[in-house]
Amino acid sequence: MEAQALDKDLQKEHQEKIRKVISEVGKVVIGQEYMVNRLLVGLFTQGHILLEGVPGLAKTLTVNALADVLKLDFQRIQFTPDLLPADLVGTMIYNQQKAEFEVKKGPIFANLILADEVNRSPAKVQSALLEAMQEKTVSIGDTTYKLDRPFLVLATQNPIDQEGTYPLPEAQVDRFMLKVHVDYLSKDDELEVMRRISNMSFNPQLETILTKEDIFSIRNEINQVTVSESIEKYIIELVFATRNPLEYKLNDEAQYIQFGASPRASINLNLAAKAMAFFNERDYVLPEDVKEIADDVLNHRILLNYEAEADEVTTHDIIKTILSKINIAK
Template sequence: MEQIGQDLKKEHQAKIKQVISEVGKVVVGQEYMVNRLLIGLFTQGHILLEGVPGLAKTLTVNTLSNVLHLDFKRIQFTPDLLPADLIGTMIYNQQKADFEVKKGPIFANLILADEVNRSPAKVQSALLEAMQEKTVTIGETTFELDRPFLVLATQNPVDQEGTYPLPEAQVDRFMLKVHVDYPTKEEELEVMRRMANMTFKSEVETMLSKEDIFSIRQEINQVSISDSLERYIIELVFATRDPKAYGLNDEAQYIQFGASPRASINLNLAAKAIAFFNERDYVLPEDIKEIAPDVMNHRILLNYEAEADGITTHQIIQSILNKVQISK
């Protein structure tokens, strides 16, 4: 029985590599982004992608949904979008002389919230219940969302015209915030060749079913993490809240608020996923260090002094990783 479980695990790990390969048929590069999207999918964590327009954020999520056998909806966030456009509303049926529920696009497995910060806070807040409770309330009725349910949101940098900063409560509900950077010269050359060829069309195969996803989640849950590494995660998060206690005196002047308890939870989950992707059944310190910037960069709030001195959350996180040691 144990051998059957090991064989299934290896099959799933091979399928994950095939998923990345299939997405690569359409999207050039961006393996890092795809890896982070899969971490979110397999650990029930929502992902926020940030980058300037034109970096294939939407195309990547679109392609990934085609490789996964899941119901997918894309919602374009605009300044005039209303909460009812997202979750649905009550409409009057003249034939029945009664009100009935018209469900919105939020009722899907994969939600692409495209340019989520182009809508005001009241619309962004409509996502909160769905992201945290996996339910939606319309009128007096609460509906369970189908599982798996994952919000993949893209946003443009907040200094661009026509953007609204996301509420802190919503940002904290994203497991990872992934910064999408420009492609390399070779990658952009390949992008240009593909997109300049108007007959280019790449078909992708469906690689994972819902059952596969649920099985992979169970396998990731069984990845072990030692007590010392669990405590290491706690120390990393507490260093963002009380940096002086960890000898981070220079960094302390720039941090207004540290990371929430969700950072500890998500560091644990994401590190297990990375270990599983690397075909290990145990977490290494390198797994935690690799994912820490994506888990914590949106949970550390810096003050105006940091902005004036050009200090970024990434620099703060690197200082914390360099300073905090694993206790034996």
């Protein structure tokens, strides 16, 4: 009983630290609590995040601030058209003094990777990044190296600036746990941003809140969150509704869906819902947890056809309808 009480106390401590992380990042970034929350979901469930939004919405600044609050090794990689895979993972260099080749590791060897404007680099570079994300290893020469744990990739892309870009194929985008659409700030938040940035002396010092040990412990606690069989079946129904909309009487939506969500959607929706429950200080998942995170898990895994584009129907519209029509079994 004492051990269980101690675990509960530790969970409360970690949940308080999570709130502090969001608050600490808020010293630098205004009005992006939603984005910070989703970044933490990825961190604690070992899922990589794709951030999409127009320029100037503090995507890069938010990740930088989060890295300062977490005691993790951080690397920012600016993706450009001339970037090579070796610039990312590393290469073999010749040491003239020793007359032998040595390994020079690339910036991928860090805990937190910011892949800035990931769609500006060609397919070979994107593939090198996504291979590291999937396998958690990197091969240089004849040697394979394990990446440090925790390892999290936060990639950003701008949706409106397509000139000189190489859009990620749907199969590769599927490897991201969440695709978070970052929206414009409210008037009040943007007013506060303007005032802060206009103050030339504005330079807040961020406090380190979480260590690696905290992160591994929180991951274990989230893993202990209970998902009932009815919630599990609810998740499956939501995912299958994207694949077979006619079976779920989604007749209007069926004409727009070319491909539904992959099995990764079911896995990641389950994991993300557990994280949301933990953030809300519960050790069990409710349907509300699933609904809250469903759009971020599913929106990049549903491929729409040209008819949807012509009618200005988005994946967000499809997901919203599915959530409204699919009910959890009693």
